[in-house]
Amino acid sequence: MQELVKSLAQKTDSKIVLIVLDGLGDLPAEGEGGGKTPLEAARTPNLDRLAKEAALGLMDPIARGITPGSGPGHLGLFGYDPLQYEVGRGVLEALGIGLDLEPEDVAARGNFATVDENGVLTDRRAGRLPTDENKRICAKLQRQIKKIEDVAIQIEPVMDHRFAVIFRGPGLGGAVADTDPQKTGLPPLPVTALAQDRGSRKTARIAERFVFQAMAALKDEVKANAVLLRGFGKLPQIPKMQDLYKLTPAVIAGYPMYRGLARLIGMEILPLELGNESLEEKLRLLRENWGRFDFFFVHIKRTDSAGEDGDFARKAKLIEEFDAHLPKVLELKPDVLAITADHSTPVPLKSHSWHPVPLLLHSRYIWPGGNRDQRFTERDCRSGGLGRFQAIELMPELLAHALKLQKFGA
Amino acid sequence: MQELVKSLAQKTDSKIVLIVLDGLGDLPAEGEGGGKTPLEAARTPNLDRLAKEAALGLMDPIARGITPGSGPGHLGLFGYDPLQYEVGRGVLEALGIGLDLEPEDVAARGNFATVDENGVLTDRRAGRLPTDENKRICAKLQRQIKKIEDVAIQIEPVMDHRFAVIFRGPGLGGAVADTDPQKTGLPPLPVTALAQDRGSRKTARIAERFVFQAMAALKDEVKANAVLLRGFGKLPQIPKMQDLYKLTPAVIAGYPMYRGLARLIGMEILPLELGNESLEEKLRLLRENWGRFDFFFVHIKRTDSAGEDGDFARKAKLIEEFDAHLPKVLELKPDVLAITADHSTPVPLKSHSWHPVPLLLHSRYIWPGGNRDQRFTERDCRSGGLGRFQAIELMPELLAHALKLQKFGA
Numbered sequence: 001m002q003e004l005v006k007s008l009a010q011k012t013d014s015k016i017v018l019i020v021l022d023g024l025g026d027l028p029a030e031g032e033g034g035g036k037t038p039l040e041a042a043r044t045p046n047l048d049r050l051a052k053e054a055a056l057g058l059m060d061p062i063a064r065g066i067t068p069g070s071g072p073g074h075l076g077l078f079g080y081d082p083l084q085y086e087v088g089r090g091v092l093e094a095l096g097i098g099l100d101l102e103p104e105d106v107a108a109r110g111n112f113a114t115v116d117e118n119g120v121l122t123d124r125r126a127g128r129l130p131t132d133e134n135k136r137i138c139a140k141l142q143r144q145i146k147k148i149e150d151v152a153i154q155i156e157p158v159m160d161h162r163f164a165v166i167f168r169g170p171g172l173g174g175a176v177a178d179t180d181p182q183k184t185g186l187p188p189l190p191v192t193a194l195a196q197d198r199g200s201r202k203t204a205r206i207a208e209r210f211v212f213q214a215m216a217a218l219k220d221e222v223k224a225n226a227v228l229l230r231g232f233g234k235l236p237q238i239p240k241m242q243d244l245y246k247l248t249p250a251v252i253a254g255y256p257m258y259r260g261l262a263r264l265i266g267m268e269i270l271p272l273e274l275g276n277e278s279l280e281e282k283l284r285l286l287r288e289n290w291g292r293f294d295f296f297f298v299h300i301k302r303t304d305s306a307g308e309d310g311d312f313a314r315k316a317k318l319i320e321e322f323d324a325h326l327p328k329v330l331e332l333k334p335d336v337l338a339i340t341a342d343h344s345t346p347v348p349l350k351s352h353s354w355h356p357v358p359l360l361l362h363s364r365y366i367w368p369g370g371n372r373d374q375r376f377t378e379r380d381c382r383s384g385g386l387g388r389f390q391a392i393e394l395m396p397e398l399l400a401h402a403l404k405l406q407k408f409g410a
Numbered sequence: 411m412q413e414l415v416k417s418l419a420q421k422t423d424s425k426i427v428l429i430v431l432d433g434l435g436d437l438p439a440e441g442e443g444g445g446k447t448p449l450e451a452a453r454t455p456n457l458d459r460l461a462k463e464a465a466l467g468l469m470d471p472i473a474r475g476i477t478p479g480s481g482p483g484h485l486g487l488f489g490y491d492p493l494q495y496e497v498g499r500g501v502l503e504a505l506g507i508g509l510d511l512e513p514e515d516v517a518a519r520g521n522f523a524t525v526d527e528n529g530v531l532t533d534r535r536a537g538r539l540p541t542d543e544n545k546r547i548c549a550k551l552q553r554q555i556k557k558i559e560d561v562a563i564q565i566e567p568v569m570d571h572r573f574a575v576i577f578r579g580p581g582l583g584g585a586v587a588d589t590d591p592q593k594t595g596l597p598p599l600p601v602t603a604l605a606q607d608r609g610s611r612k613t614a615r616i617a618e619r620f621v622f623q624a625m626a627a628l629k630d631e632v633k634a635n636a637v638l639l640r641g642f643g644k645l646p647q648i649p650k651m652q653d654l655y656k657l658t659p660a661v662i663a664g665y666p667m668y669r670g671l672a673r674l675i676g677m678e679i680l681p682l683e684l685g686n687e688s689l690e691e692k693l694r695l696l697r698e699n700w701g702r703f704d705f706f707f708v709h710i711k712r713t714d715s716a717g718e719d720g721d722f723a724r725k726a727k728l729i730e731e732f733d734a735h736l737p738k739v740l741e742l743k744p745d746v747l748a749i750t751a752d753h754s755t756p757v758p759l760k761s762h763s764w765h766p767v768p769l770l771l772h773s774r775y776i777w778p779g780g781n782r783d784q785r786f787t788e789r790d791c792r793s794g795g796l797g798r799f800q801a802i803e804l805m806p807e808l809l810a811h812a813l814k815l816q817k818f819g820a
Contacts, residue, residue: 027775027776027777058797062414062818063411063414063803063806064799064803064806064807064810065415065803065805065806065807065808065809065810065811065815066414066415066418066806066810066815066818067810067815067816067817067818068817068818068819069817069818069819069820070819070820071819071820072818072819073819082818082819083414086819089820231820346775348774348775349775351817352817353775353810354806354807354810354815355775355777356777378777382795382797383793387797388797
């Protein structure tokens with residue numbers, strides 16, 4: 001399918017905006033929800049107006065019953081088979097903070113953590129270390145740890161308690177297990193290879209020495225006196241959106257991992273401070289860069305966080321806030337505007353879920369369906385004109401509605 | 411997909427009940443149906459109540475237009491691709507009556523039949539021989555036929571006029587044709603190999619001698635003076651539900667072939683007399699074994715038989731009878747309850763059909779859809795929140811709703 005789309009894609013002037021409200025899909029909630037989902041409960045006059053002239057549908061991020069992580073959830077939206085492309089979180093985070101990776105590099109995510117005198121974890125996030133502290137500690141580590149054996153070590157702060165490490169040297173493998181035991185009261189796990197290839201064993205050995213040296217360097221820190229490493233991996237071989245779709249794409253996202261994933265598949269990261277979730281800022285970037293790109297991926301994180309926290313009211317309020325800013329997107333008159341999610345994060349579950357995600361698609365050429373009073377809700381999306389389909393089929397729909405796909409066959 | 415689900419499955423305490431009303435799906439009938447299907451015509455207060463808080467959908471057992479036999483119909487429900495796994499009916503029947511098969515064994519189903527003095531079939535079921543007569547005749551055959559060449563022959567009564575034969579010896583193949591000509595007025599067909607491998611030719615030769623010896627042994631019987639053999643096959647290589655889904659599954663079914671299929675994929679057969687279709691008995695078994703398993707497959711045969719007989723009123727009445735017993739299932743508070751069919755057996759067709767089957771799915775985490783007044787009918791299932799999908803996708807849905815699938819990717 002990706003080959004077919006690639007063979008038909010053509011460059012045009014039309015513009016596509018894909019807005020992902022992370023974790024948007026939800027379930028009806030009793031109590032404060034009154035049997036409604038946050039999307040149903042929110043007052044959304046602008047979305048309501050748009051929905052009446054849009055096509056609605058439902059998408060399964062991966063397949064029925066499968067709950068996606070953020071990586072696979074987004075890969076599908078951009079037309080990449082999430083089962084074919086597995087990407088380590090370390091790579092995404094490193095790319096997301098602007099680091100350049102060589103094909104042989106191994107990247108990992110790091111957490112600063114707190115251990116007691118027995119080496120047992122008491123806080124897996126070192127009290128959610130402020131980013132400035134993080135920067136100071138990363139600089140201190142980098143001064144003391146530059147190379148282990150023949151492997152250069154690069155340490156970069158991300159946000160809060162999180163950092164990225166790049167291991168650069170000959171013959172490293174990426175199949176290495178996380179050292180985070182996922183709960184306190186246990187010591188960090190030793191670094192072990194997940195596969196018995198020489199490369200992964202070398203990475204595990206170097207990373208274990210890195211952890212040891214880092215703990216020595218951090219022994220006088222009160223909170224950040226240990227490191228946990230997760231999401232080891234190398235840059236995957238993955239085609240770029242430019243090659244596949246003949247697009248010139250850009251990403252507007254505050255969180256490193258979404259920026260990293262977007263960059264991995266060829267998007268330019270528009271300049272936004274890490275962690276900045278201001279809609280004003282994001283839509284300002286969209287407006288200011290309107291002429292330079294023909295595909296914009298706008299990522300909005302907070303809806304997911306509200307779902308994870310089980311906070312119905314906050315999730316509804318964030319949807320209302322997005323609705324209030326929607327006119328600024330419409331003013332730009334995108335040829336195709338899609339609003340959807342990478343997965344559902346229902347308030348009753350407080351976690352990602354397998355439920356399909358709502359989709360609103362607006363263009364001059366949408367296929368009608370639904371009813372005259374349809375709103376952008378899970379329920380109305382279920383009876384929408386686009387039906388229910390797999391997220392990996394979204395890109396061909398977007399490209400087609402932007403008249404960016406030629407006819408197949410004579 | 412099966413690999414993906416396998417990699418995500420986790421053991422939990424939650425319990426899944428899958429109730430299969432065999433051949434449930436139907437078409438609207440004029441006349442006594444008044445334009446309704448049996449499900450629509452039946453008075454089902456308990457199902458009605460359940461449907462309002464459940465998600466409905468339609469499933470294609472195999473694919474659009476394909477009418478499934480009972481084997482493929484059920485394989486799909488349990489998440490096995492019916493096109494990948496072909497299982498001989500002989501194997502299912504043998505397993506279903508509790509026989510143990512070795513990997514090299516060939517099993518076949520047998521019918522006792524009546525032939526006239528010219529060897530022409532006058533009754534393919536020997537007047538639907540009583541099971542006790544069957545037992546007597548099988549014992550008589552087994553006394554006279556123990557071994558042919560180097561192949562041991564095991565003959566076991568099933569129900570009515572049906573028996574199972576197991577051929578156990580070196581180098582047997584399973585590709586052997588049925589000997590039942592499917593109508594009276596013809597002689598039984600000779601046993602022939604369907605493939606020209608040495609093993610299948612050997613099985614055909616042994617089976618032909620078995621038929622010959624059996625006819626000699628039965629020559630004084632009034633009704634059961636011939637045998638017809640069908641569904642030759644060997645035990646297929648098929649993964650168990652325990653390995654795929656980390657489930658501890660059980661089957662509650664009266665008919666050998668459903669028990670056999672369930673046993674083949676790892677279910678424990680709960681003790682029910684062969685042919686017992688009492689709902690009281692089945693639900694008693696469910697209750698008494700509630701603590702021991704986390705997946706229960708409850709099979710209900712009679713709805714299919716009523717469809718095969720073209721008996722609208724009986725089918726509707728059987729649905730009402732099931733409805734009356736439903737509260738006993740609900741009392742157990744299964745985390746996930748699914749009610750569906752393996753295929754449709756519409757009254758107007760008097761046979762299995764290709765029509766999609768209705769599905770009701772109940773859990774705390776169902777996604778809304780449909781309308782407030784929905785009932786569990788083919789029509790309301792068409793507009794239900796689960797949409798229309800292939801039966802093979804049911805297991806991931808059931809596991810997900812029971813929170814038995816981990817997140818895919820980070």
